Amino acid sequence: MAVTPQTLRAIETPTAQLIDSINPATGEVSARIEATPATALPDYFKRAREAQVSWKDWQARDRCRSLRSLRDAMFEGRDEIIEVVTREAGKPRVEAIFAELMLALDTAEFLSRRAPGWLRPQRVPHHNVAMKAKSGRLTFEPHGIVAIISPWNYPFSIPMGQAMAAVAGGNAVLLKPSELTPATGALVGDLFQRAKFPLNLVQVIQGGGDIGAALIEAGPDKVVFTGSVATGQRIAEVCARKLIPTVLELGGKDAMIVLSDADLDVASSAAVWGGFTNCGQACLSVERIYVQQNVAQKFVDLCVAKTKKLRLGPASDPDAEIGPMIRLRQVEKVEEQLREAVSRGATVLTGGKRREDLGANFLEPAVVTNVNHSMQLMRDETFGPVIAIQPFSTVDEAVALANDSPFGLSASVWTRDSRRGREIAARLRAGSVMVNDVGSYYGICEAPHGGSGASGWGRTHSRFGLLEMVQVKYTDVDRLPRTPKAWWYGYTKDLADSAERLVEGMFAGSWRRRLSSIAEKNGARGVIFRRDRI
Numbered sequence: 305m306a307v308t309p310q311t312l313r314a315i316e317t318p319t320a321q322l323i324d325s326i327n328p329a330t331g332e333v334s335a336r337i338e339a340t341p342a343t344a345l346p347d348y349f350k351r352a353r354e355a356q357v358s359w360k361d362w363q364a365r366d367r368c369r370s371l372r373s374l375r376d377a378m379f380e381g382r383d384e385i386i387e388v389v390t391r392e393a394g395k396p397r398v399e400a401i402f403a404e405l406m407l408a409l410d411t412a413e414f415l416s417r418r419a420p421g422w423l424r425p426q427r428v429p430h431h432n433v434a435m436k437a438k439s440g441r442l443t444f445e446p447h448g449i450v451a452i453i454s455p456w457n458y459p460f461s462i463p464m465g466q467a468m469a470a471v472a473g474g475n476a477v478l479l480k481p482s483e484l485t486p487a488t489g490a491l492v493g494d495l496f497q498r499a500k501f502p503l504n505l506v507q508v509i510q511g512g513g514d515i516g517a518a519l520i521e522a523g524p525d526k527v528v529f530t531g532s533v534a535t536g537q538r539i540a541e542v543c544a545r546k547l548i549p550t551v552l553e554l555g556g557k558d559a560m561i562v563l564s565d566a567d568l569d570v571a572s573s574a575a576v577w578g579g580f581t582n583c584g585q586a587c588l589s590v591e592r593i594y595v596q597q598n599v600a601q602k603f604v605d606l607c608v609a610k611t612k613k614l615r616l617g618p619a620s621d622p623d624a625e626i627g628p629m630i631r632l633r634q635v636e637k638v639e640e641q642l643r644e645a646v647s648r649g650a651t652v653l654t655g656g657k658r659r660e661d662l663g664a665n666f667l668e669p670a671v672v673t674n675v676n677h678s679m680q681l682m683r684d685e686t687f688g689p690v691i692a693i694q695p696f697s698t699v700d701e702a703v704a705l706a707n708d709s710p711f712g713l714s715a716s717v718w719t720r721d722s723r724r725g726r727e728i729a730a731r732l733r734a735g736s737v738m739v740n741d742v743g744s745y746y747g748i749c750e751a752p753h754g755g756s757g758a759s760g761w762g763r764t765h766s767r768f769g770l771l772e773m774v775q776v777k778y779t780d781v782d783r784l785p786r787t788p789k790a791w792w793y794g795y796t797k798d799l800a801d802s803a804e805r806l807v808e809g810m811f812a813g814s815w816r817r818r819l820s821s822i823a824e825k826n827g828a829r830g831v832i833f834r835r836d837r838i
């Protein structure tokens with residue numbers, strides 16, 4: 305067992321509970337992290353509030369400038385980040401570099417450049433002539449303390465990206481990483497310190513669901529949760545009771561629609577990568593593939609041939625393309641879905657078998673056909689290395705199948721006709737749709753990420769993710785401070801008549817009617833607001 309600073313701290317505190325950081329490829333415990341006792345939460349909140357009070361008064365551009373120091377700290381610490389993530393989450397090194405390190409670095413770069421502009425006060429021009437004499441401004445104020453509760457599948461880039469947006473918005477962060485990836489969570493907090501962010505602005509709370517629940521009960525000002533539907537529902541219930549605003553990034557069951565004019569060689573490579581990256585343990589995993597009947601056999605053959613070539617192995621093997629699943633219970637869940645599908649008539653063309661020669665958590669990636677929507681495999685999130693392929697005849701049928709899901713996270717459409725691709729994308733119920741690619745929008749900082757239905761609500765990434773971290777405040781300054789307003793007390797018949805004529809003058813169907821109602825009506829003068837007022 306490696307001795308880490310956390311281990312030492314825990315050993316110095318003999319009563320401390322320890323969380324094991326386990327390598328899913330080998331089952332070895334590589335670090336022990338001190339769990340946060342619920343009794344310590346008030347101190348965490350107190351420190352966070354103190355840190356946030358001065359942080360919120362920093363200019364947004366200065367807060368965002370600090371993100372460049374964070375970017376530099378991540379760049380300097382890149383080997384350590386890759387090492388900890390691959391060891392604790394089991395993912396191949398290439399995936400740790402692209403989807404964890406690079407994404408976090410790029411988010412720091414993106415927010416440091418763009419966020420100051422989006423957080424700058426904005427003038428609000430009024431379209432209504434009656435309101436022209438008022439000057440409106442929007443300002444963007446922090447919520448206060450943002451609780452970020454994150455999963456194990458992207459244990460670095462998810463909490464790091466969300467924490468960066470939260471601090472850019474002027475908040476303090478209490479981060480509760482997954483109990484399966486505590487060392488990576490600790491590293492996220494540590495990097496903020498290395499980048500010289502104010503002490504306690506980003507604190508890490510370690511432990512399982514119980515401390516996560518206690519964190520929410522303690523009343524943060526906003527909760528950003530990424531994880532399963534079941535936990536999301538529990539969190540939403542508590543937050544509804546306490547009126548805490550939330551972002552919920554939950555599961556997915558992403559559909560891929562392959563039309564007969566698609567480049568089948570490219571589409572099949574995308575299906576295999578999109579279904580198996582991170583061993584299928586991605587919210588954006590391609591799980592359901594609908595392929596047009598007349599090319600279905602060719603597409604399936606290509607997917608099977610490509611899947612058989614994939615190399616399984618631990619992250620320590622630089623050529624490994626498919627790592628282990630995070631835990632054995634995850635393997636068992638996938639096996640159960642496969643068993644149920646087969647019992648209903650599905651065919652597993654390749655994969656689905658354990659590779660115990662490599663380790664208990666290794667499962668061969670599987671391609672499954674003869675599937676339908678009565679099967680769990682097509683309804684529930686699989687979150688493992690399985691792609692299930694179902695043929696369709698018409699585009700209407702494909703759209704109906706893709707939309708026949710409680711989830712609405714993302715989807716893809718494959719066709720050489722990009723206009724047709726866009727048209728189909730518009731009909732899909734998903735937070736994002738890619739035409740001729742899968743999942744890569746997640747690496748585009750400008751692209752919002754989030755879903756609807758069982759996939760949750762709210763957005764992360766992009767300007768919309770940043771705006772989740774602030775309260776929008778409207779301030780109005782009247783340019784005629786010595787003029788009482790026409791709609792104040794002192795109500796009379798004249799005032800009501802004038803108000804009616806104003807409505808007609810503003811909204812009548814033709815300009816002639818508008819002008820005549822303002823000018824004169826039934827011999828009476830037009831809009832008059834002069835009167836005795838209270």
Ligand code: NAD
Binds near residue numbers: 532535536538587
């Ligand atoms: P999970 O729901 O089991 O755990 C997520 C986090 O919630 C962990 O930190 C856990 O300790 C904590 N938690 C558990 N119970 C809690 C409670 N009652 N109150 C507060 N916190 C609690 O999910 P997981 O297994 O870690 O992650 C996998 C899931 O995450 C999948 O469903 C996947 O689709 C989803 N996910 C979604 C996105 C997205 O952006 N939509 C991204 C990654 C993962």
